Amino acid sequence: MKGLFISMEGPDGSGKTTQIELLKEFLKEKGYDEIIITREPGGTVISEAIRGIILNKDYAEMNYMTEALLYASARAQLVGEVIKPALESGKAVISDRFVDSSAVYQGMARGLGVENVYKMNEYATLGILPDVTIHLDLPAQVGISRKKEQAELDRMEREALSFHEKVAEGYRELAKRAPERIYTIDATQSIDEIHRLIVDRVSKVLEL
Numbered sequence: 001m002k003g004l005f006i007s008m009e010g011p012d013g014s015g016k017t018t019q020i021e022l023l024k025e026f027l028k029e030k031g032y033d034e035i036i037i038t039r040e041p042g043g044t045v046i047s048e049a050i051r052g053i054i055l056n057k058d059y060a061e062m063n064y065m066t067e068a069l070l071y072a073s074a075r076a077q078l079v080g081e082v083i084k085p086a087l088e089s090g091k092a093v094i095s096d097r098f099v100d101s102s103a104v105y106q107g108m109a110r111g112l113g114v115e116n117v118y119k120m121n122e123y124a125t126l127g128i129l130p131d132v133t134i135h136l137d138l139p140a141q142v143g144i145s146r147k148k149e150q151a152e153l154d155r156m157e158r159e160a161l162s163f164h165e166k167v168a169e170g171y172r173e174l175a176k177r178a179p180e181r182i183y184t185i186d187a188t189q190s191i192d193e194i195h196r197l198i199v200d201r202v203s204k205v206l207e208l
C-alpha cells in the first residue's frame, strides 16, 4: 500500500472527530490495516505538553506569534515522530487538523498573514502536505453551540463569536485558494450524508 495522508479541518464542533472515526472504518475495509489517527495540537508526548500550554485558559496574555510558533513546534514533533515514518512505511494517516488550521486561526483570524504562517510551517513540517483535506463548513454559531453541550471551553474556544466567524470564513477562502486539495462539505447535513461525501472524494482522489 502507498502512504496516504488525509487531514480533517473546520471550525470547532464541525464534526471532525466524528467523521474521522467513520473514515477510519472505510479505509480499513479498503485494506489499510494500520491507520494512524493524530490530533492537533498534540499526538506525541511532547506535542501534548505543548498543547497544554497553548490551550491553557490562564494564559490569556499569549502573544499571537508565540501561539503560532507553539503550534508549529507541536506539529514539527508530530511530523518527525509519527507522520513522516508512517507515510514512509505505507500507512494511512488521518490528522484531526493540520497546517491549514494554523493558516486560518493564526494567519487569518489572528492576522499574522496566511503566507507567513505557511512559510513557518513549511519549515516545521519538512514540506509535507496532506493528499486530501476535508473542510467541514459550518456557521460559527452552530459549532459553538454544539460544543457548549460538551466539556469546559479551552483558551481558543473562549474567543468571541466574531473570532470564530473569521475562522469559518477563513476556511472558505483557503479552500478557494487550493480547490484541488481542499474539499468543502456543508457540515449542517447529517453525519451519514457527510460521511458519504467524504468517501466519494477520498475514493476519487486516491483511486481506491
Ligand SMILES: Nc1ncnc2c1ncn2[C@@H]1O[C@H](COP(=O)(O)OP(=O)(O)OP(=O)(O)O)[C@@H](O)[C@H]1O
Pocket (backbone or CB within 6 Å): 010, 011, 012, 013, 014, 015, 016, 017, 018, 019, 146, 147, 187, 188, 189, 190, 191, 194
Ligand atoms: N452532522 C452533524 N449534525 C449534528 N451534530 C453533529 C454532526 N456531526 C457531529 N455532531 C455532534 O456535534 C458535536 C461535535 O462533533 P465533533 O466532536 O465530531 O466535532 P469536532 O469538529 O471534532 O469538534 P472539536 O473542534 O471540538 O474537536 C458532537 O456532539 C457530535 O456528536
Ligand SMILES: [Mg+2]
Pocket (backbone or CB within 6 Å): 016, 017, 018, 096
Ligand atoms: Mg474534535
